[in-house]
Amino acid sequence: MFRDLLNIHSSAGVSDQWKDAIQGLMIIRCWSIWKARNELKFQGKPVKIEIIISEIKTLEYLWFSKRSKYRNVS
Template sequence: MVDSDICRLCDSAKETVDHLFAGCSVADKVWSGVASWCKVHRFFGFSIRDLVEFHNIVALSKVKKEVFQGIIFIACWRIWKARNELIYENKPVIVEDIIEDVKVLGFLWYCNRPKLQRVSWVDWCSFNLM
């Protein structure tokens, strides 16, 4: 049912854009996984704007900052997809699957950016970029 304004991912707060992508416990676990993968300190966003701008303050090289921002966008899209699959298809939300999809989709996105250095899947999974 879509008639409730409660977040279906956590069932504990009103669903807003900022909650879904920044405040929700599911999103928080996704960001924890992304931080661990990209070797940046654990980050907490309070709004979608924080997430969009977070790459500016992480301790990464210029190239990695750009890639990291792309990963944030992909993760937001994947959280949105998980939310919709839960609501419309009753598909359970598995954080590990979301993070894995972000890695796979991020790798495809990265490999199709002609300006960026080539990277192997193994290096991508360790966020070992030039």
């Protein structure tokens, strides 16, 4: 299942540049969920979906606008 999420970009009918962007966004999403899971398990920190979603949006925006070739994202 995890591998399927990370490889979802390969089945998208878009250009290679967009496939790379989709892969990067999926990695951010998986990492954010994994991080929240670890905080719950090891620190007892409660999981709040709103915080996870907010973190995902922030990280995706920062990564996509600063690291990708699509620098005009706002």
